Amino acid sequence: MIEQTVLSRELLLGFYRQMVLIRRFEDKAAEMYTLGKIGGFLHLYNGEEAVAVGAISVLRPEDHIFTHYRDHGHALARGMDPRRVMAELFGKTTGVSRGRGGSMHMADPALRFWGGYAIVGGHIPLACGMALAIQYRGADEVVLCIFGDGATNIGEFHEGLNLAALWKLPVIFLCENNFYGMGTHVRRAASTPEIYRRAEVYGIRSEQVDGMDLLAVREVMSRAMDYVRAGHGPYFIEALTYRFRGHSMADPELYRSREEVEEWRRQRDPITRFSGYIIQNGYATAEELAAIEQEVEAEVEEAVRFADESPEPPLESVTEYVYVNPGPARRVAHA
Amino acid sequence: MPELTFREALRQALREEMLRDERVFLMGEDIGAYGGSYAVTRGLLEEFGEKRVKDTPIAEAAIVGLATGAAMGGLKPVAELMTINFSLLAADQIINHLAKIYYMFGGQFTAPAVIRTAAGWGQLGATHSQFLEVIYSHVPGLKVVMPSTPYDAKGLLKAAIRDPDPVLFIEHTLLYGIRGEVPDEEYLVPIGLADVKRPGRDVTIVAYARMVHVAMNAARELEAEGVDCEIVDLRTLRPLDIETVVESVKKTNHVVIVEEDWKSFGVGAEVAARIAEQAFDYLDAPVVRVGMLEVPMPYNRNLERHVVPDEADVLAAVRSVVGSRV
Ligand SMILES: Cc1ncc(C[n+]2csc(CCOP(=O)(O)OP(=O)(O)O)c2C)c(N)n1
Numbered sequence A: 001m002i003e004q005t006v007l008s009r010e011l012l013l014g015f016y017r018q019m020v021l022i023r024r025f026e027d028k029a030a031e032m033y034t035l036g037k038i039g040g041f042l043h044l045y046n047g048e049e050a051v052a053v054g055a056i057s058v059l060r061p062e063d064h065i066f067t068h069y070r071d072h073g074h075a076l077a078r079g080m081d082p083r084r085v086m087a088e089l090f091g092k093t094t095g096v097s098r099g100r101g102g103s104m105h106m107a108d109p110a111l112r113f114w115g116g117y118a119i120v121g122g123h124i125p126l127a128c129g130m131a132l133a134i135q136y137r138g139a140d141e142v143v144l145c146i147f148g149d150g151a152t153n154i155g156e157f158h159e160g161l162n163l164a165a166l167w168k169l170p171v172i173f174l175c176e177n178n179f180y181g182m183g184t185h186v187r188r189a190a191s192t193p194e195i196y197r198r199a200e201v202y203g204i205r206s207e208q209v210d211g212m213d214l215l216a217v218r219e220v221m222s223r224a225m226d227y228v229r230a231g232h233g234p235y236f237i238e239a240l241t242y243r244f245r246g247h248s249m250a251d252p253e254l255y256r257s258r259e260e261v262e263e264w265r266r267q268r269d270p271i272t273r274f275s276g277y278i279i280q281n282g283y284a285t286a287e288e289l290a291a292i293e294q295e296v297e298a299e300v301e302e303a304v305r306f307a308d309e310s311p312e313p314p315l316e317s318v319t320e321y322v323y324v325n326p327g328p329a330r331r332v333a334h335a
Numbered sequence B: 001m002p003e004l005t006f007r008e009a010l011r012q013a014l015r016e017e018m019l020r021d022e023r024v025f026l027m028g029e030d031i032g033a034y035g036g037s038y039a040v041t042r043g044l045l046e047e048f049g050e051k052r053v054k055d056t057p058i059a060e061a062a063i064v065g066l067a068t069g070a071a072m073g074g075l076k077p078v079a080e081l082m083t084i085n086f087s088l089l090a091a092d093q094i095i096n097h098l099a100k101i102y103y104m105f106g107g108q109f110t111a112p113a114v115i116r117t118a119a120g121w122g123q124l125g126a127t128h129s130q131f132l133e134v135i136y137s138h139v140p141g142l143k144v145v146m147p148s149t150p151y152d153a154k155g156l157l158k159a160a161i162r163d164p165d166p167v168l169f170i171e172h173t174l175l176y177g178i179r180g181e182v183p184d185e186e187y188l189v190p191i192g193l194a195d196v197k198r199p200g201r202d203v204t205i206v207a208y209a210r211m212v213h214v215a216m217n218a219a220r221e222l223e224a225e226g227v228d229c230e231i232v233d234l235r236t237l238r239p240l241d242i243e244t245v246v247e248s249v250k251k252t253n254h255v256v257i258v259e260e261d262w263k264s265f266g267v268g269a270e271v272a273a274r275i276a277e278q279a280f281d282y283l284d285a286p287v288v289r290v291g292m293l294e295v296p297m298p299y300n301r302n303l304e305r306h307v308v309p310d311e312a313d314v315l316a317a318v319r320s321v322v323g324s325r326v
């Protein structure tokens, strides 16, 4: 790896910590779901940690993120407080979106994390709009727009890519190709299953990367950042990855074999791979990594405690946040 | 006071707001080099340049989506959808995104974009002659405005651009050419307030957009028959100013609602329901609705005229209602 010499031990252990945090957080969320503490849809990120941590670690504080509904990993990688992410899953007032969003709609404008979106591909034009605002202001900022392989078959993806390329907008498109959109394999959904090639027809520079290799993701992402910040327009990254769990908690996983999943888990787990790299290169010992895992374990426990003890939103608050300005005073008085 | 066309009044509103606020910019299909499909934006590209007046590809979802994202990024986009019929291709962006940004993330940020669009008819066939304002008026989080006069059009568009919430601004294509007084001084018309366009004692006619003019004509004729009509122009459909309607009904005790749209599940249905809830005891006769025949719009000129409500329909409705006057 090119970065080997430049990356400090501190940085590497930070990445390791974030990946482990996401993994433990998701496992705990699954547990809380089965206990009935979390309702509705719950899409977990297990197996894809290297994509979020690798890509987001390259962003600067002033850069922006738009992502899809499988968003816990991205939120945590951006530095959202795990307690407040868990509280959002619990639907509590202390949740990042005050319990109005849930699993699919984490957001924090202070982190320039403009939210997880649940209509497949729907946020792609929004990300382009944010990039347009950056270009309009003449600011030196970049938008990272994250979506799945399934999103690349939808109209909004194509409308967004065309305009981003046409107007040279500062946006990096990051496709998490985990080979399935729910139960439909990418080969059964996309006429060109090498997703990165789809960007080429719009004249967008694009490449494919092993999304299970954190350092490889960082390398491509750094290249993309340089390119976009130099004013060349958008960049497209296809990260090949795999989700270790079902699409959501309701998925009986009829469409893939246990062997397939087991093989990915055993041979391609991004955390195992990264810990191997750290230990082999002498950045840390197995004991030191185990200590980090314990710290993370405690942090996730604390997140659950915080979420559990947080108050429910008052029922009368349900009509807040529909309008900033609900209307002329006389209407409000009569509402 | 100077007289302007509806179209000119809209153009003035855009121009004044663009001069006033650097963050205001326009985007849409053929709004620049072509001059605007209804010429509302004519001349603005020449005056403000490509940064402020952006021609887009034919990509409705992207137009609304980029406007939404840009509004989240601190700009004040005024996006144009060529006609409301094409808004259906952006319905996901309008309803699932634009309308939800503020609520879904717990009030942390908002997307105060203005979406301008045109609705009308004139032998354009079934897909180009629809009024879909009801779809959007159904959705919490959106504001929906549909003005009837040049004065209101200008004041409401300026208010929409300064509004902190997303606004869908619908312009009736058959009104673009009408003239009306528009003062030189700056003014705004508040969103969410209906306007009594004609005071009267005997019957309340609730209308909006072009139907206000049809109702005004009917009222003049009815005056000769000794029937004094009060005309309430809704101006904004969401949030709906039902108070002004109810106040009027309490005075006249008779209501006719006129809409240039299919009546089923429509604006008239909503207004009638609220009158029933809030002023039932004041009604001396059943509420009557006037609307379009429930067919896709035919091309044939005579058939089309037959579908759209006109003055004769309003006259008949009012006569039937006041016929039961005690
Ligand atoms: C427009 C739309 N159609 C269908 C769905 C239902 N749906 C939710 S997630 C999903 C699969 C998306 O797959 P992909 O984009 O590959 O993301 P992944 O879940 O693999 O991360 C589908 C079909 C939706 N949310 N939005």
Ligand SMILES: [Mg+2]
Binding pocket: A148, A149, A150, A176, A177, A178, A179, A180, A181, A182
């Ligand atoms: Mg997928």
